[in-house]
Amino acid sequence: MSVIFKKTTGLTEAATHYCPGCTHGIAHRLVGEALEELGLLGDTIGCASVGCSIFSYNYFNVDMIECSHGRAPAVATGIKRTVPDKTVFTYQGDGDLAAIGTAEIVHAAHRGENITVIFINNAIYGMTGGQMAPTTLPGQKATTAPAGRIAEFSGRPLKMSEMLAEVPGAAYVERVSLHHPKYIRKAKKAILKGFTCQLAKGGFAMVELLSTCPTGWGLDPVEAMEWLEANMIPYYPLGVLKTPEEV
Amino acid sequence: MSRTLMKGNEALARAAIRGGCTHFFGYPITPQNEIPEYFARELPKAGGLFLQAESEIAAVNMLYGSAAAGAQAMTSSSSPGLALMQEGISMLAATEIPCVIVNVMRGGPGLGTIQPAQSDYFQMTRGGGNGDYRILSLAPATVQESAEMMEESFALAQKYRTPVFLVSDGLLGQMMEPVQFDRHTKKKRAGNKRWILTGHHHRRPPRTIKSLRLDPAKLESHNLELQDKYGRISRRETRFELYRMNDAELVFCAFGSTARIVKNSIDDLRQKGCRAGLIRPQTLWPFPVQPFKTLPESGKAVICVEMNCGQMVDDVRLAVEGRMPVHFYGRCGGVIPEPAELSEYALELLTGGAA
Ligand SMILES: Cc1ncc(C[n+]2csc(CCOP(=O)(O)OP(=O)(O)O)c2C)c(N)n1
Ligand code: SF4
Numbered sequence: 001m002s003v004i005f006k007k008t009t010g011l012t013e014a015a016t017h018y019c020p021g022c023t024h025g026i027a028h029r030l031v032g033e034a035l036e037e038l039g040l041l042g043d044t045i046g047c048a049s050v051g052c053s054i055f056s057y058n059y060f061n062v063d064m065i066e067c068s069h070g071r072a073p074a075v076a077t078g079i080k081r082t083v084p085d086k087t088v089f090t091y092q093g094d095g096d097l098a099a100i101g102t103a104e105i106v107h108a109a110h111r112g113e114n115i116t117v118i119f120i121n122n123a124i125y126g127m128t129g130g131q132m133a134p135t136t137l138p139g140q141k142a143t144t145a146p147a148g149r150i151a152e153f154s155g156r157p158l159k160m161s162e163m164l165a166e167v168p169g170a171a172y173v174e175r176v177s178l179h180h181p182k183y184i185r186k187a188k189k190a191i192l193k194g195f196t197c198q199l200a201k202g203g204f205a206m207v208e209l210l211s212t213c214p215t216g217w218g219l220d221p222v223e224a225m226e227w228l229e230a231n232m233i234p235y236y237p238l239g240v241l242k243t244p245e246e247v
Numbered sequence: 248m249s250r251t252l253m254k255g256n257e258a259l260a261r262a263a264i265r266g267g268c269t270h271f272f273g274y275p276i277t278p279q280n281e282i283p284e285y286f287a288r289e290l291p292k293a294g295g296l297f298l299q300a301e302s303e304i305a306a307v308n309m310l311y312g313s314a315a316a317g318a319q320a321m322t323s324s325s326s327p328g329l330a331l332m333q334e335g336i337s338m339l340a341a342t343e344i345p346c347v348i349v350n351v352m353r354g355g356p357g358l359g360t361i362q363p364a365q366s367d368y369f370q371m372t373r374g375g376g377n378g379d380y381r382i383l384s385l386a387p388a389t390v391q392e393s394a395e396m397m398e399e400s401f402a403l404a405q406k407y408r409t410p411v412f413l414v415s416d417g418l419l420g421q422m423m424e425p426v427q428f429d430r431h432t433k434k435k436r437a438g439n440k441r442w443i444l445t446g447h448h449h450r451r452p453p454r455t456i457k458s459l460r461l462d463p464a465k466l467e468s469h470n471l472e473l474q475d476k477y478g479r480i481s482r483r484e485t486r487f488e489l490y491r492m493n494d495a496e497l498v499f500c501a502f503g504s505t506a507r508i509v510k511n512s513i514d515d516l517r518q519k520g521c522r523a524g525l526i527r528p529q530t531l532w533p534f535p536v537q538p539f540k541t542l543p544e545s546g547k548a549v550i551c552v553e554m555n556c557g558q559m560v561d562d563v564r565l566a567v568e569g570r571m572p573v574h575f576y577g578r579c580g581g582v583i584p585e586p587a588e589l590s591e592y593a594l595e596l597l598t599g600g601a602a
Contacts, residue, residue: 041447060453082320
């Protein structure tokens with residue numbers, strides 16, 4: 001019998017605490033598989049951020065450090081500048097990366113830090129219970145936007161990938177989605193490229209993963225996938241926003 | 248051995264490299280700019296790395312990452328910058344990351360002034376960041392002592408796996424004095440390195456540096472372990488200097504550059520027949536309680552002098568425990584007290600004039 005699927009050694013045996021239908025689990029698997037396939041598990045240091053993924057340090061089979069809310073790119077900078085041979089990544093939510101940590105992500109890109117950023121955009125603050133994020137869509141309900149986001153009042157959602165692609169130091173920026181197996185395969189390729197970019201000393205690489213938060217959105221897992229496809233992809237178009245020639 | 252005329256800030260930077268500093272992260276702020284500028288010039292030559300951060304928040308987090316990966320890292324700033332770093336400092340304390348943070352204090356609150364002050368005694372001894380933690384705070388009074396404490400701070404950070412504060416001020420940082428550096432540096436090899444993030448190389452389970460403990464029992468026991476360590480630091484590292492204290496009737500307490508001014512007024516007061524002495528804390532935390540418990544029989548009153556509106560005086564009162572009156576004399580906002588005004592205040596106090 002041939003094995004067609006097995007659990008990646010990039011993840012530990014710990015059961016995750018994510019809600020049913022949450023795509024954090026899929027994102028973890030893809031990152032774990034990518035590090036395993038590239039033979040990097042023993043040489044990687046990951047930076048966990050504040051959000052539902054804070055416990056990612058229990059799940060990734062690599063050395064990890066917990067970072068204060070939004071500061072993971074600065075912590076990753078300190079690590080990479082100290083041990084440049086190690087593979088260093090951050091795993092950040094949209095509240096973490098696009099709100100409180102905006103300065104840190106922009107300047108990590110600006111300096112062309114040779115790190116890989118895994119950016120989980122689920123258009124909401126998951127961990128704290130579904131508050132509005134800078135990425136929450138116009139009209140989308142959140143506990144702090146009970147009538148839905150009003151663009152005239154709170155602004156239109158930030159497109160972090162488009163923004164960071166404009167930063168000269170950014171080498172590779174791609175947006176992918178986790179709502180469907182076909183897209184998940186593409187997401188895996190993007191994550192692999194995010195790490196190979198670092199191996200080639202290409203500079204700052206970020207992969208934005210459009211993700212679901214069924215709990216925060218008040219939808220069941222299938223509805224959440226559908227909502228992502230119908231609402232997020234039109235506002236956050238998928239694709240490569242910046243790529244280095246050689247990768 | 249030869250002596251070099253150096254600015255306090257540059258002496259600090261040079262001493263840090265001698266003490267083993269390999270990585271520096273910082274953001275410009277007056278009056279400490281000579282420190283990052285020195286590192287930008289000299290640290291790469293010594294095989295280290297200087298990186299200018301986009302903010303003090305980023306700087307302290309870079310420091311965290313760098314030290315977690317095994318560097319002997321430091322940052323420096325001045326009062327408002329330290330305020331921005333407090334979240335990161337709480338994290339460094341929680342995760343027990345050895346590193347050094349210099350504060351060349353200026354006047355506050357807010358942007359205050361770029362002139363010298365000691366307005367951060369609270370910030371340097373009471374946390375500022377969240378949670379129960381303590382930071383060993385070294386407080387030099389001369390450029391020579393700045394260099395010596397700075398050089399030693401890296402070994403102390405490693406010994407206790409703790410961040411260490413070096414508390415200077417605008418006066419001490421900007422003044423030029425002769426400094427002598429020993430032929431031998433105080434560089435020490437780090438001890439147990441089993442907590443450093445190196446990548447597991449498939450030889451051990453993955454390692455995590457973290458502060459979050461949602462199980463109350465686990466967080467409580469972690470906190471108690473930290474408290475044990477702070478107890479060890481208190482017992483072993485409390486430092487102070489006594490100046491003309493044997494027969495003192497008037498006991499001054501002052502730290503840093505203020506202590507030097509106080510010494511001048513003590514000499515002046517003694518010539519005028521008033522027996523004054525000084526207790527100079529060289530560590531702000533742990534605060535030297537012992538000399539206040541054993542004040543000379545001759546002691547009548549304590550005067551705490553600070554370049555702020557009265558911060559260390561709280562610790563002095565706690566240490567004196569009501570055994571004698573504790574008075575406070577302070578100048579702030581960048582105003583530096585004159586020895587003559589201190590003598591005048593002291594004499595009035597003895598004759599019952601001053602409040
Ligand atoms: C300084 C600070 N402010 C606020 C919080 C509270 N907090 C924890 S998680 C979080 C939001 C995380 O949202 P996001 O980054 O979108 O991640 P998700 O939970 O959706 O995966 C916030 C605001 C905190 N821990 N620290
Ligand atoms: S709250 Fe949302 S982001 Fe957090 S685990 Fe649940 S579904 Fe995932």
